[in-house]
Amino acid sequence: MSNTVITLDEVVAWILAYARAISENRAMLTELDAAIGDGDHGANMDRGFKAVSAKLQAGGTDISQVLKTTGMTLLSTVGGASGPLYSTIFLQAAQACAGKTQLTLQDWIVMMDAAAKAVVARGKAAAGDKTMLDALIPAVQALKDAAVAGLSLADALRASAKAAEDGMEATLPLIARKGRASYLGERSAGHIDPGATSTYLLFKTAAAALAQPQVQARKW
Amino acid sequence: MKKLINHPDDVVRESLEGFAAAHADLVRVTMSPATIVRVDAPVTGKVGILSGGGSGHEPLHGGFVGLGMLDAACPGAIFTSPTPDQMLEATRAVNGGAGVLYIIKNYTGDLMNFEMASDLARDEGIAVESVIIDDDVAVNDSLYTAGRRGVGLTVLAEKITGAAAEQRRSLPQVAALCRQVNAQGRSMGMALTSCTVPHVGHPMFELPDDEMEIGIGIHGEPGRRRVKLQPADAVAEMLMEPVMSDLGLKPGDDVLLFVNGMGGTPLTELYIVYRKAAEIAAKNGLKVTRSLVGPYITSLEMAGCSITLLKLTDDLTALWDAPVRTVGMRWGI
Secondary structure, eight states, rough: OOOBBBHHHHHHHHHHHHHHHHHHHHHHHHHHHHHSSOHHHHHHHHHHHHHHHHHHOOOSSOOOOOOOHHHHHHHTTTOTTHHHHHHHHHHHHHHHHHTOSSSSSHHHHHHHHHHHHHHHHHHHHTTTSSSSSHHHHHOOOOOOOHHTTTHHHHHHHHHHHHHHHHHHHHTTTTOOSSSGGGGGGGGGGGGGOOOHHHHEEEEEEEHHSSHHHHHHHHHO | OOSSSSSSSHHHHHHHHHHHHHHHTTTTEETTTTEETTTTOSSSSSSSEEEEEESTTTTTGGGGBBBTTTTTEEEETSSSOOOOOHHHHHHHHHOSSSSSSEESSOOOHHHHHHHHHHHHHHHHHEEEEEEEEOOBBTTTOOOSSSOOOTTTTTHHHHHHHHHHHHOOOOOOHHHHHHHHHHHHEEEEEEEOOOOOOOOOSSSSOOOOTTTEEEOOOOSSSOOOOEEEOOHHHHHHHHHHHHHHHHHHHOOOOOEEEEEEEEEOOOHHHHHHHHHHHHHHHHHHHOOEEEEEEEEESOOOOOOOOEEEEEOOHHHHHHHSSSSSEESSOEEEE
């Protein structure tokens, strides 16, 4: 039986795992961005999440506070479009779970839904514009579908990671309509979007780090 | 990669440290967060003019901080927008009680970060207005794209707006003037070579020896089309034609003609382009009453140029001629 809730330790572990994933994939993200943007996505995200990692090394005392610290740190260290957008994800998630000591699938859905809506508002983009939303929106939808289908928390997280991956891959033929890639017009087709890729990694690490049975076992 | 640097991670910081050491008579530099502020800021009763953007475009923006131009600049990482905390710090430093104008180049990241900064500044009771510069005719404006990029016209907007602020014009007046400049100016650029972002380590795109890129931006992003290499006169025609037709200039109009170097092209060549651009302007009945030639808004070591035309009025001409004392532009003093 897998766990039915997400704990504070898991949220910290997720963000640290994501920071490692960004660091390991820094060159790949930069290559994707160099093809259709300006080649800074890997370096910017890595700089921001290294700063986040340093702040979270001591763990945290509150899930909402950890997410807020992450968002505020990203806002002052990443820059570009990714800074405000990734900052928005974490700040919105923090707001949506204020006061909670653990998170259910329903809580997680509310948080990610708020995050996705805020990214739409901040970036003024929509699904199909070849942006991070092409991974984020399907991932959130998959969480909702999983809840309706009665899947476990762990299965729902895996389904959202898969949906984000499919969404990322589906950006390949798209013509960019937002961000610097849009200046290329038709020449932006044939490349996977770097923002959708870093968003896929966010949900991939969430599926691996959250709702782990051994964490629950350790508590007993 | 062959660059005069120590380590890719230290490029912006070390360059800023050198800038601070070289120009302490004109600017105060803070490192955390990174800001470049006019040495006598805040100037009481004067609208503060603030701009910022990714590094790698020098002398823009830090080189234009000083009397008669910008009150502050916020440098980001190479080709990356600065962050709201930098902008807020700079806003506080230049607010002389008459409010602060943000001059923003039209890029998604810059817009979002400046938007967040203006929210924070207004929360502190500082009056802030923003003007977006989007002069690049190479990008077709449409509801379905990020819109036209902010390129060469930014330099002219900063000079003219800064002069108006120096005359103690109000925040709404200075903002309206900046919008007027944006409405009356257009640019288009081209590249002979790509450029290398230090932490990437190789050129942004490959451009064979016998080809050039037309419609380039200022971030090494490829342009709209690639064509066979042609002589300077033909390049000047390719850039002038879309700029003139987009502006809808009429014979007899006064214009400022600005030929900008992208960082790796010598003045010798820029003047060859200027020579032909001025000839084309004259042939179309335009009166080139003011001019600017040189590397003012660059893209690291990229070779190439951009051409900007600004339709002048008597007011704009007088503001252009007004005294300016910055690292990158200095006259009348």
